[in-house]
Amino acid sequence: MAYSDPTLGELIELPVDAPIQLFDLTTQQALIRPALERRWCDILDHGRYIGGPEVEECERRLADFTGAADAVAVGSGTQALVMPLLAMGVGAGDAIFIPGFTYNATANAVLLSGAFPVLVDIDPRTFNMDPVDLARKVDAVKKAGDLTPRAIMPVDLYGLPADYPAIQAVADLHGLRVIADGAQAFGGKDNDRWVGNIAEITATSFYPTKTLGGYGDGGAILAREKAFADRLRSIRWHGTGDNRKESVRVGINGRCDSIQCAVVTEKLGLFEMERARRTTAARLYDVRLADLVEKQEALPGQENGYGLYTIRIPGRDRVRAKLSEAGVPTGIYYDMAIHEMPAFAHCATFGPLPACEAAAREALSLPMHPYLSEVQINRVCDALEAALKS
Numbered sequence: 409m410a411y412s413d414p415t416l417g418e419l420i421e422l423p424v425d426a427p428i429q430l431f432d433l434t435t436q437q438a439l440i441r442p443a444l445e446r447r448w449c450d451i452l453d454h455g456r457y458i459g460g461p462e463v464e465e466c467e468r469r470l471a472d473f474t475g476a477a478d479a480v481a482v483g484s485g486t487q488a489l490v491m492p493l494l495a496m497g498v499g500a501g502d503a504i505f506i507p508g509f510t511y512n513a514t515a516n517a518v519l520l521s522g523a524f525p526v527l528v529d530i531d532p533r534t535f536n537m538d539p540v541d542l543a544r545k546v547d548a549v550k551k552a553g554d555l556t557p558r559a560i561m562p563v564d565l566y567g568l569p570a571d572y573p574a575i576q577a578v579a580d581l582h583g584l585r586v587i588a589d590g591a592q593a594f595g596g597k598d599n600d601r602w603v604g605n606i607a608e609i610t611a612t613s614f615y616p617t618k619t620l621g622g623y624g625d626g627g628a629i630l631a632r633e634k635a636f637a638d639r640l641r642s643i644r645w646h647g648t649g650d651n652r653k654e655s656v657r658v659g660i661n662g663r664c665d666s667i668q669c670a671v672v673t674e675k676l677g678l679f680e681m682e683r684a685r686r687t688t689a690a691r692l693y694d695v696r697l698a699d700l701v702e703k704q705e706a707l708p709g710q711e712n713g714y715g716l717y718t719i720r721i722p723g724r725d726r727v728r729a730k731l732s733e734a735g736v737p738t739g740i741y742y743d744m745a746i747h748e749m750p751a752f753a754h755c756a757t758f759g760p761l762p763a764c765e766a767a768a769r770e771a772l773s774l775p776m777h778p779y780l781s782e783v784q785i786n787r788v789c790d791a792l793e794a795a796l797k798s
C-alpha cells in the first residue's frame with residue numbers, strides 16, 4: 409500500500425526516517441506559518457484581541473464544515489462542556505451519565521455544574537460508553553430516587569464517535585438531553601455526519617495536540633439549535649444580554665480570543681488533507697497489526713478521526729518500555745479509570761466498571777499524526793512485534 413495518496417500530492421518533503429514523534433506540530437506549522445503571520449498582523453493592527461472579527465469567521469467556518477446550525481467559540485474544551493450544562497439549567501440533584509473511562513475534564517465539568525456524574529462502563533472494543541450499561545445505570549438512578557436523570561455526556565474517545573444511535577434511543581426513552589464530549593474527535597464521522605452534527609450539542613477542544621488544535625487553549629460548542637447557541641453566547645460573556653453589561657443569567661468568562669480563532673480558521677484549511685493522511689496512517693497500522701494486537705474498533709457506519717491510534721495490550725507497561733528503548737514514543741490515555749482518581753472515588757455508586765478498569769491497564773496509543781511516513785509506521789510495527797515476542 410502506497411503511503412502518498414496522489415490526490416493529496418507531496419505538500420512537504422519529509423525525511424522518511426526522521427525520529428518518530430507521538431504528535432508533530434512542527435511540520436504543520438511550516439505549511440501555515442506565512443498565512444498565520446498575516447492573520448496575526450491583522451489582529452495587531454485592528455487591536456480587537458477579544459471579540460474580533462476572527463471569532464465570527466471561525467464560528468461560521470466551524471458550522472459550515474460540520475453542518476451544525478451554529479458554533480460558539482469558547483476558552484477551552486472544558487468550558488465547552490460546562491457551558492451547555494449551565495444553559496440547560498442543570499445543577500444540584502441532577503444526574504449526568506458519563507463514561508467511567510475518559511479524561512478527567514468530563515467528570516470535572518459535571519461536578520462544576522453542581523450535578524452528579526454517574527459513571528457508565530465502556531464497550532471494550534470501542535473504548536466508548538456501553539449503551540447497555542447506560543440503560544442499566546439510568547434505571548438504577550431512577551430506582552434509587554435521590555437524583556434526577558437529566559443528560560448523557562458520551563465521549564468520542566481517541567477520535568471515534570460514541571454509539572449515538574443506541575445512546576439517543578436511551579435518551580429518548582427517558583427524556584434526557586445528549587451533550588457529546590467530542591474534545592478528541594473533530595474529524596470523526598457517523599453515517600456521513602461529522603462530529604459536531606451527530607448529537608444535538610457537541611463540545612470540542614482546540615488544545616494544541618487535538619486534530620484541530622490552536623496554539624494555546626480554546627474550544628467550541630456546536631449546536632443543532634441557533635437559540636441554544638445564542639444562550640451560550642450570553643453565558644460566555646458572564647450571562648449578559650446584548651449590551652454585555654447587565655447579567656440576565658449566571659455565566660462565566662468563556663470566551664475564545666481572536667488569535668486562537670485565527671489559528672483554528674487557518675488550520676481548518678488543511679484539515680481534510682490532514683485527516684486523509686491520518687486515515688492512511690491508520691490503515692497501514694491496521695494491516696501490519698491485524699494478527700498481533702487488539703485495536704480500537706469502529707462500529708458499522710463510523711469513521712475514526714484518529715486523534716490517537718490506540719491498541720490494547722495485556723502487560724502494557726513492559727511493552728511500552730521496550731518501545732521506548734527502540735525510539736518509539738507512546739502515550740497512555742488513561743492509566744486510571746475516573747473512579748480510581750481520589751476526586752471522583754465517590755462517583756462509582758451505581759455499579760461496577762470492569763471494562764473501564766481493564767482499559768486503564770491495557771490502552772496504549774501509538775504515534776499518530778498526518779506527517780508519519782510509511783517507513784516510520786513500519787518501524788513502529790517492527791518494534792512492537794519485537795517487544796511482544798521478547
Ligand SMILES: Cc1ncc(COP(=O)(O)O)c(C=O)c1O
Nearest residue numbers: 484485486511513514591613615
Ligand atoms: C475527552 C476530553 N474531554 C475534555 C477535554 C478538555 O479539553 P481542554 O483541555 O481544552 O479543556 C479533553 C482534553 O484533553 C478531553 O480529552
